[in-house]
Structure formats: structure tokens, C-alpha cells
């Protein structure tokens with residue numbers, strides 16, 4: 001059996017890093033871990049190939065080679081997903097679909113032969129048995145959420161590693177919190193399941209053996225969702241990094257209450273975590289209450305600062321469009337982002353994702369306008385907000401225009417380096433932004449051709465005088481700033 005695994009194309013969003021990647025000659029930020037995991041669940045003697053449309057195009061010959069085509073995707077990839085299914089079906093191939101889009105969508109699903117709803121660890125083996133008997137069903141639905149002990153090490157070798165700027169592994173699924181807008185808890189549940197220490201370290205071993213060095217994204221919904229297990233993992237992870245000479249700089253997502261646990265923060269520092277993405281959402285207490293985000297209590301600025309003091313750059317998500325947002329929400333968000341020294345702030349309009357508590361409430365209130373595009377930065381609202389919609393979109397754009405102005409952005413980058421540098425570990429110093437060639441391309445684009453080149457040189461000189469030890473990180477900041485500026489030009493005018 002020959003299986004072609006396809007990851008559809010992403011549009012240009014916060015996380016695509018599309019305008020920053022070319023400096024390093026990378027095509028895509030992260031490989032499609034879901035598909036690589038699905039591949040590892042297939043019988044060993046089946047042939048498999050991966051085509052990530054974010055890395056290269058899909059050729060007719062790719063499809064012709066295959067007996068079956070497996071496609072994954074998020075909501076935001078649906079256009080490319082539909083096109084991929086159409087092309088595969090046109091060539092008479094059996095098409096299998098899975099992933100977050102088909103798991104959550106309320107629209108008509110594409111015309112695939114087999115659709116997998118939910119996680120595939122138990123349903124895929126069942127499908128393979130059924131297929132052998134000639135009785136494969138059109139739909140497979142995971143009745144229970146599988147324990148992660150059933151998740152194999154992903155087939156990382158299928159990914160063309162040099163095309164990606166980071167590799168991904170997953171330690172846990174699910175989150176114990178109950179945010180109203182969140183689809184994670186609907187898809188992956190509120191009881192966080194983790195892998196064993198041996199499992200996750202085996203994945204690290206595999207990446208190391210395959211020659212990977214650099215950033216590894218632990219793609220958990222909330223890395224500290226199961227604190228008890230994470231605490232047990234940390235010393236082993238730190239020992240693994242030390243034994244192997246700190247080959248990986250770690251990035252993950254966590255809830256803000258990470259700041260309350262200094263022991264865990266210290267262990268994360270020792271294990272080589274250099275960046276953490278937090279769901280801050282808003283500095284407005286009433287809006288946090290409305291979002292049922294009780295874990296974001298207390299002084300949020302202080303929480304961010306504490307995490308930064310352990311050497312971790314804080315990235316964060318912010319949302320505008322809550323019913324309780326006051327008229328001055330836009331200025332308050334800008335001020336918070338400025339004061340918190342978060343260079344990479346993902347600001348989005350509130351989005352009602354299918355089958356979330358927010359979706360159900362808005363439906364009851366008659367305020368839903370349809371399924372979202374899945375892209376929360378493209379100014380498209382899928383519900384009727386309390387604030388005037390035009391004012392909300394204009395306010396949102398004013399946040400984006402302000403925070404990604406080079407002077408504002410570079411100031412936050414310098415502040416962030418100031419706060420994290422005191423605690424830099426060996427792995428935090430990892431040369432993330434590698435190579436003379438990448439540096440030359442960056443200087444040419446931002447220091448010569450760009451209309452904002454003065455700001456770049458000011459930043460450059462300040463970095464050299466104050467943060468010479470973080471030079472590689474500072475150049476990554478410059479590249480990322482360029483990405484956000486371009487993104488803003490596309491969406492935020």
C-alpha cells in the first residue's frame with residue numbers, strides 16, 4: 001500500500017512567520033506533527049511519502065504514485081484542503097481525512113472516502129483492519145480520548161527538516177481550564193493526558209539522531225495542564241539536555257498561572273525553555289470574567305515579568321471583541337503590550353469556533369453570522385459584537401498599526417532582552433538565527449532597502465552595546481518584526 005500524506009497550505013497569519021522565514025532560507029515554521037503521527041500508526045510495510053504544501057507544491061505525479069491520500073488540516077487550511085481532495089478524487093484515489101477542521105466543522109465535509117473525527121490512535125488501527133476485510137467505513141469517530149501511551153514516536157524522518165525553522169513534539173493533550181471561546185477543551189478534553197517521560201525523551205532522541213539542532217516546539221495546548229506529571233518530567237528533561245550539550249531551545253504554550261510556580265519556572269529554565277506563549281487575552285477584568293478565564297487573575301504584568309526573569313521570552317495572545325470590552329480597550333491593550341515587553345503579541349478579533357461554549361451562547365442570542373475562516377487576524381467577524389463592528393475592526397487595526405511600528409516593536413524587543421538576559425542559560429543562547437548568509441540578507445532588507453532602516457540601525461547598535469550575548473536572538477526579533485509589519489500591511493490597513 002502506498003500512502004501519500006498531504007498537509008494543505010496555510011494562509012499568511014501570525015504563526016506562518018512567512019515574511020521572516022526567507023531570511024534563513026526556510027519554507028515553513030513547523031512540520032505537520034498530526035500527519036507524521038498518523039504515518040507512524042500505519043503498518044510498517046506500507047510505503048509513505050509526505051507533501052507539505054507549505055514547503056513544496058503538489059505534483060500530479062505525487063498523487064498518481066499513491067494508492068491512498070491522507071489529508072489533515074485546520075479550519076484555516078480549508079480552501080487548500082478542499083482543492084487537495086478534489087485533485088486526488090479526480091485521479092480516482094481513495095481519500096482519507098482527519099484533523100481539527102473535519103473534527104469541528106459544521107459545514108458540508110469534502111467528498112472524501114473516509115473521515116476521522118477526533119484523535120486517531122484507536123480508530124486508525126480499526127480502519128486498517130476493516131480495510132483488509134474490505135469493510136472500511138465512511139466515518140470513524142473516536143468514542144473515547146485515547147491515552148497518550150498509545151501514541152507512537154512520529155515519523156519525523158518523512159519531513160524535509162532543513163526546510164523548517166523548528167521541529168515539533170507533543171507531551172500532553174487537553175487543558176483543565178474552561179475558557180468560553182476555546183475549542184481545545186471540546187476537541188481534546190479537560191483532563192490533560194500526558195506521555196510518559198520515556199516516550200517524550202525517545203522523541204527527543206529521534207530528533208537528535210536525525211540531526212536536528214535548534215528550536216523544538218512542545219505543541220501542547222497547555223504544557224502545565226498536568227502539573228504533577230510536568231514536575232516529574234522536568235529534572236529528566238534538564239538532564240537529557242545537559243547530557244547532549246543543550247541541542248534544543250524549547251518553546252511551548254502555557255497558561256498564565258505558570259508564573260505562580262517559581263520552582264517549575266526554575267526547572268524550565270534549566271531544561272532550556274527559551275520562549276513561552278501565554279493566553280493573556282485582555283487586561284480587562286470584566287472581559288476575563290466573561291471569557292471564564294479565572295486563571296488570569298492577579299497582576300498580569302507582574303506574572304509576565306516573573307516568567308521573563310527566568311530567561312524566557314514571553315509571546316502571547318490578545319483578543320478584542322468581548323461583550324465587556326470598554327470603549328478604551330484598544331489603548332489599554334496597546335499599553336499592556338508595551339508595558340509587558342512582549343515583542344511577539346498575537347492580537348486577534350474574538351472568533352466563535354464551531355461547537356465551543358461561545359458558539360453555543362451566541363447562537364442562542366441570535367448573534368452568529370456563520371463559520372469562521374479560522375484566521376483571527378484577517379478582520380472578519382463571524383458574530384455580531386456588542387461594540388459597533390466597524391469601530392471594533394478599526395480599533396483592532398489601530399492596535400496592530402501601533403504595536404508593529406518599528407520604533408514600538410524594537411523597544412519591546414530590547415526591553416524583553418533586558419528582562420530575560422540576566423537568566424540566560426547555555427541553551428537560551430543557542431544560535432537560533434544562524435549563518436552569515438542569513439545575516440547579510442537581513443541587513444540588506446532591513447538596513448538598506450527598507451524605509452524604516454534608521455530604526456533597524458538604532459536597534460542594531462543598542463543590541464551590540466547592551467545585549468551582545470543575545471545577538472542571534474536580536475536578529476531573530478528583527479526578522480519577526482518584519483513579518484508582523486508585512487502581515488499588518490496585508491490585513492491591518
Ligand code: B12
Pocket residue numbers: 010011012013014015016017029030031032033034035037038070071072073074075076096097098099100101104116118119120121124168170173174182183184188219220221348353374375376377
Ligand atoms: C502546533 C500547532 C500549530 C503550529 C503548527 C501546525 C502544523 N504545522 O501543523 C502553528 C504554530 C503553525 C499553528 C498555527 C495556527 N494554528 Co494551530 N495548533 C497547533 C496545536 C497546538 C498542535 C497541533 C499538533 O501538532 N498536534 C499534535 C497532533 C499529534 O495532533 P493532531 O494534529 O490533532 O492529530 C491527531 C488527530 O487530529 C488525527 N489527525 C490529524 N490529522 C489527521 C489526518 C488523517 C488522515 C487522519 C486519519 C487523522 C488525523 O490524528 C492525530 C493523532 O491522534 C493545535 C492544538 C492541538 N492540540 O492539536 C493548534 C490548532 C490546530 N491550531 C489552531 C489554530 C486556530 C491555528 C492558527 C489559525 C492560529 C492563528 N490565528 O494564527 C494558526 C494557522 C496556521 C498558520 N500557519 O497560519 C486551532 C485549529 C482550530 C480548528 N478547528 O481548525 C487548534 C486546534 C488550536 C486552537 N484552538 O487554537 N498551529
Ligand code: SF4
Pocket residue numbers: 175176177178179182183184185221222255279
Ligand atoms: S487556558 Fe488555553 S487551552 Fe486552556 S481552556 Fe483556556 S484557552 Fe483553552
